[in-house]
Each structure stands twice: as C-alpha cells, then as structure tokens.
Amino acid sequence: MTKKYDKEFKIQTVRLIQEEGKTVAQVARELGLHENTVYRWLAEFKQDGANAFPGSGQLKPDDNALRDLQKELRELREENEILKKAMHYFAKDRR
Numbered sequence: 001m002t003k004k005y006d007k008e009f010k011i012q013t014v015r016l017i018q019e020e021g022k023t024v025a026q027v028a029r030e031l032g033l034h035e036n037t038v039y040r041w042l043a044e045f046k047q048d049g050a051n052a053f054p055g056s057g058q059l060k061p062d063d064n065a066l067r068d069l070q071k072e073l074r075e076l077r078e079e080n081e082i083l084k085k086a087m088h089y090f091a092k093d094r095r
Contacts, residue, residue: 007053013038014045 016027028035044052051061
C-alpha cells in the first residue's frame, strides 16, 4: 500500500532542502522517504511552485483551464454540425 502525503508535507519537505540546505539523502533518511520520491517532489515544486501537488484527482490550474476549453470546443463543434444539418434541411424545403 502506497502512503499518501498531503501538499503541506511535500512543501515542507522541499523547504528543508531549499531553505535549510539539507541534502535530499539526509531529508529522505530523516523522514523515512525514498530519495526518488523527494527528488520528484523537488522537481514538481521547481516546475510548478505554489501550484505543485494539486492533490488526488485535482488538476493544476492551467491543465484545468485547458480541459475546460477542450470541452467547450467539442460542444461548439457539435452545435455547429447540428446547425449545418438544419440549414441543409430547411434549404431543401424552399425548393
């Protein structure tokens, strides 16, 4: 079973390295974590800052915005297709 760590724990872990100058190996040993886990958290924090570690099932704000725009685009394309079909249907009636 995989342990789950909350966002605050991950941020505090990263701060031990960045602000207190501890090594990844030292922090991992002190907290009982695998070094690779700490390296991954460090990389995520460096890349995304305050938006890192959004939580289970949550998206980062940029990913969430992209998903919403993709959904809107699909819906608009569907509506456009319906309108095209309706236009052709009504155009036939006029002849």
